[in-house]
Amino acid sequence: xxxxxxxxxxxxxxxxxxxxxxxxxxxxxxxxxxxxxxxxxxxxxxxxxxxxxxxxxxxxxxxxxxxxxxxxxxxxxxxxxxxxxxxxxxxxxxxxxxxxxxxxxxxxxxxxxxxxxxxxxxxxxxxxxxxxxxxxxxxxxxxxxxxxxxxxxxxxxxxxxxxxxxxxxxxxxxxxxxxxxxxxxxxxxxxxxxxxxxxxxxxxxxxxxxxxxxxxxxxxxxxxxxxxxxxxxxxxxxxxxxxxxxxxxxxxxxxxxxxxxxxxxxxxxxxxxxxxxxxxx
Numbered sequence: 001x002x003x004x005x006x007x008x009x010x011x012x013x014x015x016x017x018x019x020x021x022x023x024x025x026x027x028x029x030x031x032x033x034x035x036x037x038x039x040x041x042x043x044x045x046x047x048x049x050x051x052x053x054x055x056x057x058x059x060x061x062x063x064x065x066x067x068x069x070x071x072x073x074x075x076x077x078x079x080x081x082x083x084x085x086x087x088x089x090x091x092x093x094x095x096x097x098x099x100x101x102x103x104x105x106x107x108x109x110x111x112x113x114x115x116x117x118x119x120x121x122x123x124x125x126x127x128x129x130x131x132x133x134x135x136x137x138x139x140x141x142x143x144x145x146x147x148x149x150x151x152x153x154x155x156x157x158x159x160x161x162x163x164x165x166x167x168x169x170x171x172x173x174x175x176x177x178x179x180x181x182x183x184x185x186x187x188x189x190x191x192x193x194x195x196x197x198x199x200x201x202x203x204x205x206x207x208x209x210x211x212x213x214x215x216x217x218x219x220x221x222x223x224x225x226x227x228x229x230x231x232x233x234x235x236x237x238x239x240x241x242x243x244x245x246x247x248x249x250x251x252x253x254x255x256x257x258x259x260x261x262x263x264x265x266x267x268x269x270x271x272x273x274x275x276x277x278x279x280x281x
Contacts (some may be wrong), residue, residue, distance in 0.1 A: 003207070004047055004180075004206055006203070007047065007201065009200070010058075010201070011052055014052075025148050026078065028045070029041060035257070036052065046126075046182075057200040060112075061112045062197045066185055068125070083105060088105065089103070089105050090112070094104055101112070101115075104114045112270050114128065121183060124244075126176075126183040128188075129238070139175070147178055154178050161173045168190050172251055198237075214269075220232055225267065229267060230267065247264075262278065
């Protein structure tokens, strides 16, 4: 059973600072846990983790976060805070054919937000995949792949570009789908010089047993790339972490955290038996 599909953001030694920034930005912020390596919290019910990973993977616009807010004053407040201290605008906060109030910005940490009023979605916040470059034209395939892999999943809609619109006919203009009952979106763009998916934003699959770890690892790594410490890239370049549910408990205990950390740093795919053996030695 998947406990939750969490979202991990990669930071260079400023994970705590960024978490405090979001606490002051969003009206619904719930802290969960904190240690020197990672900070966990929820925004509008969606679980996030900040990883103090180092300088390796700057966050880019390939994965952004839709915010569906129906209060115009709250939209303006969030926008103004996100724009502080080096935030940048991708699309100005304005009226567009698809929304009376919409804007796309990157905050000072590089995290991308698409804020929209009056959107028909069951989620206040949801990640959005932008398929570009070598992935252009593969969004529909990816949506089908993910919804078939995860339980309690379904495609809610796909909207495609039509002839003479601003992208390739048949590309995914906008979509919404559920993975493990959580809302996700996907879009495509043929614009040049768009950045590909990277480890700056990854998705954390938390499961109970080795059989589940093996299942998700084997399916997601196929035609992809294995990494370290439970990380992998799937065939579209999206990064996933597949972790056992007891890892959080081991990492929060000062007696087991050092041994657990040393053990999983040696692993590619998590092996629960090896992890438990290491902390008992």
